[in-house]
Amino acid sequence: MDALTVVIPARNEVLALxxxxxxxxxxxxxxxxxxDVILRAIVVLDSCTDGSDTVVRAATQAWHQAGRAALESITVMAGGVGLARAIGNARALALHAGAGHEPDTLWLASTDADTIVPGHWISTHLSAARAGEDALVGTVEPDATLPLHDxxxxxxxxxLVEDHPHVHGANLGVRASAYLAVGGYRALTLHEDADLVGRLRAAPGVRVRATDAHRVVTSSRLEARASGGFATYLKNLTRGVS
Structure with a gap:
């Protein structure tokens, strides 16, 4: 594995970023x-109006000074998480190809701007890639602001176990060659993650592992960036809606 890039879509996430x-x-x-692995993160700023770009610029400078991993951002008007993730991955693929590398040596990881990854998150993705996995499907849990009953x-x-049935774009990774083979992210406003993983699982010879080994923590906010997404699910849960 030559490189790993994390793509983070963000829409008005100045507080969470x-x-x-x-x-x-x-x-x-x-x-x-x-x-020996080239490490990079790309924040896809989708229709942001709240200063999220300022946060990313400051972080980019800090990352550069610290070394080890690079951070950059793309400003787009995608209007949906599926297209935003696809744009970020396209940028990662272009950088990888421009350096003379093949797609099977790039790992495309994804998380969300309101999500906290654990310290071993990157290492878990890289270990899976080097073990021959083509996709790693992780778990999430709501943060501590969610009431105990909920x-x-x-x-x-x-x-939240090994071989779990869940799919979350906030904790997902895929080998770039497998990603390209199934057509990548579609321009969906919801469930772009499950759609991609479904196609990966249906593809012959593609190894998909579902694991709880690198669980992330995601915001428990109830105000959704996209109706029908994670926040909508939590709101319905707190209201007793199935």
Whole structure:
């Protein structure tokens, strides 16, 4: 594996991005056993009007000074998470090809701007890639602001174990060659992650591993960036809506 790029779509995430990027940077720094891998993160700023770009610019400078991993941003008017993720991955693929590398040596990881990754997150992705996996499907849990009763309901419905059935764009990774072979992310406003993983699982010879080994923590906010997404699910859960 020559390179790993994390793509983070963001739409008006000025409050969440600092913690997201700090955790991601820490995870990059802890990827010591993989010192030969080129590490990069791309924030796709989709229709932002709140100063999210300022946060990313400041973080980009800090990452540059620290070394080990690069950070950049793209400003787009995608209007949806599927297209935003696709644009970020296209940028990663172009950089990789421009350096003379083949797609099967690039790992495309994804998380969300309101998500905190653990310290071993990057190392887990790289280890999976080097073990021959073509996709790594991780788990998420709501942050501590979700009331205990609602957290209990969440845990009843989500099996945070190996070979779990869930798919979250906030914790997903795929080998670039497999990503390209199935057509990449589609320009969907919802469930672009499940759509991609479904095609990967249906493709002959593609190895997809579902694991709880690198669980991330995602915002428990109830105001959705996209109706029908994670925040909508949590709101319905707190209201007793199935």
């Amino acid at each position: 600092p913690a997201c990027l700090e955790a991601l940077h820490a995870s990059f720094q802890l990827a010591g056993p993989h010192a 957290r209990a309901l969440w845990l009843e419905r989500h099996h």
